[in-house]
Amino acid sequence: MRRFAGFFAALSLFGWFCAAPAWAEPGEGRADLLARQLKQNPVQVTDHEPRAIPEGAAERIEKALSTLGEPFFAVVETSGLYDMEKARPRELIPLLHDRLRKDGVYLVVDSSGSGEARQYGGSRPVEDAWRAARRELPYDADVVRHVELFAEILRAPDVNARIEASRKAPEPEYESASEKRDRAEMTALAAGSVLGGLAMIILMSFTSGRKKARR
Amino acid sequence: MRAVACWLAAVLVVLLAPGGRASADDPPHALVRMDRVATALNEDPLFVDGDFAGILDGGERKQIRKAIDDASASFGMPVFVVMVPNTRESESQGYNDVFLHGLHEQLGKDGLYLMVDQDGELEGVPFKVPRELGYEVIPRALDTPVDRRKPFEGLASRIGQALALAAESPPGEPETPRLYMTADPFGQEDRPSSTDEPEFSDLFWLFFAGLLLVGPLVGPMLFGLFFAVRAVYRSWRHPVVPTRPRMRRLRALADKELALLAELLPPPDDAPGRLVALRSYDAARLLSDDVGRSPAADDALAALDLVGVAVLARQGREVLEKGLDRPLVPCHANPLHGPGILKRQIIGMPQGKVCKECAALKTHERLHRVLQLPGGRRYNALEGRWKRGFSDQNLASRVLESLGVE
Numbered sequence: 262m263r264r265f266a267g268f269f270a271a272l273s274l275f276g277w278f279c280a281a282p283a284w285a286e287p288g289e290g291r292a293d294l295l296a297r298q299l300k301q302n303p304v305q306v307t308d309h310e311p312r313a314i315p316e317g318a319a320e321r322i323e324k325a326l327s328t329l330g331e332p333f334f335a336v337v338e339t340s341g342l343y344d345m346e347k348a349r350p351r352e353l354i355p356l357l358h359d360r361l362r363k364d365g366v367y368l369v370v371d372s373s374g375s376g377e378a379r380q381y382g383g384s385r386p387v388e389d390a391w392r393a394a395r396r397e398l399p400y401d402a403d404v405v406r407h408v409e410l411f412a413e414i415l416r417a418p419d420v421n422a423r424i425e426a427s428r429k430a431p432e433p434e435y436e437s438a439s440e441k442r443d444r445a446e447m448t449a450l451a452a453g454s455v456l457g458g459l460a461m462i463i464l465m466s467f468t469s470g471r472k473k474a475r476r
Numbered sequence: 477m478r479a480v481a482c483w484l485a486a487v488l489v490v491l492l493a494p495g496g497r498a499s500a501d502d503p504p505h506a507l508v509r510m511d512r513v514a515t516a517l518n519e520d521p522l523f524v525d526g527d528f529a530g531i532l533d534g535g536e537r538k539q540i541r542k543a544i545d546d547a548s549a550s551f552g553m554p555v556f557v558v559m560v561p562n563t564r565e566s567e568s569q570g571y572n573d574v575f576l577h578g579l580h581e582q583l584g585k586d587g588l589y590l591m592v593d594q595d596g597e598l599e600g601v602p603f604k605v606p607r608e609l610g611y612e613v614i615p616r617a618l619d620t621p622v623d624r625r626k627p628f629e630g631l632a633s634r635i636g637q638a639l640a641l642a643a644e645s646p647p648g649e650p651e652t653p654r655l656y657m658t659a660d661p662f663g664q665e666d667r668p669s670s671t672d673e674p675e676f677s678d679l680f681w682l683f684f685a686g687l688l689l690v691g692p693l694v695g696p697m698l699f700g701l702f703f704a705v706r707a708v709y710r711s712w713r714h715p716v717v718p719t720r721p722r723m724r725r726l727r728a729l730a731d732k733e734l735a736l737l738a739e740l741l742p743p744p745d746d747a748p749g750r751l752v753a754l755r756s757y758d759a760a761r762l763l764s765d766d767v768g769r770s771p772a773a774d775d776a777l778a779a780l781d782l783v784g785v786a787v788l789a790r791q792g793r794e795v796l797e798k799g800l801d802r803p804l805v806p807c808h809a810n811p812l813h814g815p816g817i818l819k820r821q822i823i824g825m826p827q828g829k830v831c832k833e834c835a836a837l838k839t840h841e842r843l844h845r846v847l848q849l850p851g852g853r854r855y856n857a858l859e860g861r862w863k864r865g866f867s868d869q870n871l872a873s874r875v876l877e878s879l880g881v882e
């Protein structure tokens with residue numbers, strides 16, 4: 262028996278080492294917290310970005326997604342957290358599904374609309390629909406507009422045709438405030454130049470015409 | 477007196493104006509999270525936002541709490557540590573000190589406020605803390621993470637060190653550092669400066685600059701360019717025959733005319749001007765060979781011979797192309813112009829027929845179109861075989877004679 266004691270000691274030490282990483286897990290993580298919150302309310306919107314997310318965003322998102330006629334879980338994250346581990350929508354959605362254990366449409370996006378949609382227990386083209394909504398909306402559209410358009414695309418009679426049409430359509434143009442200003446200023450300069458130049462040309466052709474006539 | 481009171485009131489308003497909070501016009505949801513954080517801080521001086529759940533483990537939290545307690549005991553004032561994301565889209569527009577000032581206002585408690593954002597950056601603001609903390613509460617070595625890719629590694633020890641340093645600092649006047657920046661009002665963030673909006677005065681001055689500066693400069697340039705392009709186009713369509721051609725150009729012209737005539741040879745047997753054409757070609761060829769490939773640039777006789785080559789070759793070509801039996805006489809003003817058809821007077825020259833263009837001119841203008849040779853003399857002023865000019869229907873025979881052929 263005694264010669265096994267060393268073996269058992271080594272075995273228990275090995276087991277302790279194996280278990281060590283589990284101990285380092287620091288309690289409730291972000292996915293756990295979000296899953297717990299989603300159980301109470303299927304739409305979770307960050308309050309860290311009030312400048313990008315309009316007031317009443319959660320209610321409007323819930324209203325838009327409830328038209329889909331199936332369970333949904335939507336998270337609007339704080340943007341710029343992607344550097345953190347397990348913060349990417351692609352990684353977060355499976356974690357949330359793992360904890361909630363419910364089928365439905367999962368949507369994890371940030372305040373600019375960048376993110377992912379996935380469906381568990383169904384075959385709707387939600388990923389393509391989200392991309393189509395992203396493509397169709399201008400650069401400065403808020404996340405609620407994105408979700409509303411996303412739901413609208415999915416409600417279309419022929420979803421795939423709708424997405425295909427969106428793919429072929431040209432991208433909407435976006436003009437920032439400074440671009441608008443530049444355009445206005447350049448127009449003013451061009452208008453002035455054309456007027457000044459025309460006046461000069463008329464003057465010159467008039468004088469040269471008189472010179473010719475005199476000769 | 478009243479004016480002074482007004483001034484004092486204005487100065488006081490400027491000095492006492494709240495710095496950190498967003499402005500009064502901001503929407504009601506602007507301060508939701510500030511309220512949430514302040515409410516939580518009333519219960520617990522360490523606040524970790526849900527976005528950062530799971531980043532600090534129990535040991536690290538314990539370490540931070542101990543540092544908070546130590547510093548708080550040292551100051552005799554509360555110490556708050558807040559771990560919260562603060563992006564460009566937050567009510568503070570990502571300025572951590574603006575956030576802490578707003579939080580202080582919301583909470584209404586003086587003390588040392590520390591915050592960590594999503595990049596692991598540390599910011600501290602002391603509100604009436606009786607210490608000489610200087611300009612930077614957090615030393616430069618501690619305010620950013622060691623490795624930017626792991627923003628929260630060693631965070632607890634960074635916070636611990638920062639709080640310990642603050643606790644050790646010498647006593648001083650309880651002051652609040654001034655906030656030098658504020659967040660923009662909501663809905664006006666897309667303009668980092670006021671220059672983003674087109675201003676009427678800017679537009680007016682640009683219009684004026686275009687009217688008085690750019691237009692008057694560019695307009696005449698385009699005007700001149702138009703005429704230059706038109707002149708080039710016209711000279712390409714109708715090559716201008718120069719009044720004082722250079723030798724090289726005469727040589728090229730003579731070669732070209734000779735080649736054009738050579739293409740038509742031998743003439744068909746039934747051509748009426750068959751013999752004339754052959755004779756012209758012979759005379760032109762012999763004359764051309766006589767001048768040589770590259771005569772001196774100032775050799776007036778050689779130049780005149782080359783004019784003769786061109787005229788003879790052209791006469792031969794015209795006879796064949798137009799089916800004539802006698803050659804056409806060239807323009808009396810400048811034999812290179814083309815056939816002379818109308819009798820016109822040219823001052824200082826015998827009577828002769830000139831081309832259509834020369835005929836349309838006034839007498840004194842026609843004078844300027846007379847062909848001049850190197851040296852500036854008129855073509856008919858030279859002694860030699862061309863003394864009688866080119867107005868002769870038997871030009872070829874005369875040239876051959878003068879060359880000693882026949």
